[in-house]
Amino acid sequence: MKATVPAARGYALGMTKGDRLRITNTTGTQVLDTWAFATDGQDDLLSMEHCREVLQKITFDTGDILVTNLYRPILEILDDTSGGGHDTLIAACSAAMYARSGAGNDHPNCAANLATALAGEGRSCAVTPAPWNLFMLAPVRDGRTIDYIRPTCPPGGYVEVKAMMDCLMVFSACPDDVYPTNGGDGSPCDVHLEHISA
C-alpha cells in the first residue's frame, strides 16, 4: 500500500508485527518527525532516551533495533539510503516554538499534527513525546554543541523499517520554515510511504 504524508501535515499508519515500511524522502529536502505507539495491549511508545541508552549512540543505523520506554523492541531499521544521522535530540516543533520565533500563533506544527493524527485514532498523549526526526541533521560538534544543517539526503533516499510489534506509527512532514531544518527553499514537501504487510 502506497501513501503520502502531505507537506506540513500528519499521517497515522497502523503496523502489524512483521510489516515493513519504506519511507521515501522524494525531494531529499524534507524532515519527517516520527513516532510509534504500541498497539498490542500495552501502552509503551518509541522512546529516544531509551534507544540512546541501549544503543549507546545519539543516532541510529541499519540493523539497529529501536525500543520503547519499556525496552520492548518496536522497530528495526532494515535499510537506510539517506546518509543517516537522523536527529534524536530536538523537540518536535510546536505552536509555542513558532510563537517564540515570531512566526505567529497559528503556524502548522508537528506537535499539533501528532495530536490530530492520534485523535483520529481515538488516542491522545498529555506531553508530546520526543520524536525520531527522520532526515533531520543536528550534529554534535566537539562532544557537546548542536549544529543545525539542512538535510543532505539524496532525492529518493529512504529509510526502511520493520515493525517488531503491532504499533501505530505517526508521521509529520515538518512544517518548519524558521530553523534550517528542511532543505531546498525551506518549503515543506510531501513524503512518500510504501507499506508492505507481513
Add this chain to the structure above:
Amino acid sequence: MKATVPAARGYALGMTKGDRLRITNTTGTQVLDTWAFATDGQDDLLSMEHCREVLQKITFDTGDILVTNLYRPILEILDDTSGGGHDTLIAACSAAMYARSGAGNDHPNCAANLATALAGEGRSCAVTPAPWNLFMLAPVRDGRTIDYIRPTCPPGGYVEVKAMMDCLMVFSACPDDVYPTNGGDGSPCDVHLEHISA
C-alpha cells in the same frame, strides 16, 4: 531550609519563583535524577529536548536558563562546582531497566521514585519525562557514541539553581548499581539540599 534526598529514594520540593537551591553531592559519587514541573497554573515541565534545542548543546552550564516544553524559563543555573557535563540523553532507570539487566523485578528505581514523590503531591505523569541527570556523565565520543563513566564530581561539589517560576522539583538519588553511573563502590548515597527562599 536543609533537606536530604535519601540514598536510592526520591524527594519533592516546592519552589517559589526566585528561590535558590543548592544541590550538594556530598560524596561526589552520586547521580541525582532531577525533574521540575510548573505549579503556576500551567502544566508544562522541564524538557531536555527543548533545552537542547534552545541552548544548542547537549549539556548545560552556569548561566544557562532551562526551559519547559512551552519554552518558558523554569530554572537558571547559578553556579556549578561539580565539573559539569550533567547528562541529558539517558532515560531514568526503571523497573523495566533492572528487569532487563537481570537485577530482578523489584529493584528501587528513579522512575518509581518520581511516581511516588508526585503521588505525595497529588500529581502523576503517564510517561516518565526524560530527567536532567545531575552529576551523571555520559559523554558523546566522535560526535555520536555514548560512553558511561563514573561521576568525577569532587566531594561536596554542588549545583545551584534559581527557580524562574513557581515549580515542583523532584529528585531521585539514583539507585543504579548496574551501569557505572554512580561512583565509588556503586552504592547509592544521600544528596543534600539547601533551599533559600526568595
